[in-house]
């Protein structure tokens with residue numbers, strides 16, 4: 211089999227409402243900028259990949275020339291091309307593994323060796339919100355069947371963050387689990403600086419969450435503050451999670467070997483490719499860490515993350531980004547209908563592994579032009 215073409219589209223998919231992501235204080239966004247990649251082969255098999263941002267230019271100039279004419283099954287050799295081309299470019303690896311799975315006529319988790327075929331999901335809120343509106347949202351998630359929700363803690367005062375959690379616990383009568391993301395390891399540009407946590411704040415918050423049965427505390431300190439992250443992890447009982455913005459196998463080696471986090475959260479589009487993250491999962495297993503991939507930017511990356519997690523023996527969760535009025539499943543996960551397949555929970559709050567070959571993502575190609583910019 212040979213690769214005959216690489217097509218990359220820059221898409222802009224409007225959100226139904228203004229999104230105020232908690233991790234970029236002061237920023238208001240109205241659309242999802244995304245790059246959709248399709249890799250075509252001489253045997254008629256097409257692979258799909260994608261990531262946030264507009265990267266078509268880089269893909270067409272720096273990646274495509276090294277891929278056309280190559281064997282799409284040579285995933286390890288081709289990984290060297292995108293490792294040198296930048297972080298989001300790992301979506302190419304996703305597309306190649308989609309081809310490999312389709313050629314083998316197997317869903318990726320079966321090709322790699324399954325451990326499970328469904329994973330408990332959590333609803334990942336995008337906005338910081340006020341206690342009253344987060345409580346309503348928590349009750350809504352619970353009604354839909356979610357067993358857990360991730361809150362964003364970005365208030366100046368710690369007490370205001372805890373008011374949010376307490377309101378949510380009350381609204382769900384203590385029957386839902388909560389995890390907290392402080393996004394302190396994220397450094398995306400934003401109009402306001404936002405609150406910056408130090409060790410004492412992170413430690414005090416970890417103790418408060420422990421007292422309330424919190425599931426994990428995510429990114430409590432800056433990305434490379436390993437000494438304080440290790441100190442925090444050793445001083446508290448709650449799981450400390452992170453890694454979504456770390457890149458390269460070597461960084462995950464640091465995180466795992468040094469004991470920076472209990473829960474490792476790489477992203478299939480940004481951190482490394484999905485096949486490279488299998489190595490991270492293996493290392494996490496050996497060192498008795500938990501492996502809970504980041505949402506990976508759309509239904510395409512999320513499918514990759516689910517296949518990967520289904521091969522991991524140990525605690526894992528699926529992150530479903532969902533803010534009902536703004537960052538909807540349709541706009542964010544399904545790219546405005548470009549993806550016909552939808553990743554959603556069953557009545558017990560589990561997401562099933564996609565059962566089609568490869569990633570198991572179904573594309574409506576007629577919709578692509580509508581959002582191409």
Ligand SMILES: [Mg+2]
Pocket residue numbers: 391393428429454
């Ligand atoms: Mg996060």
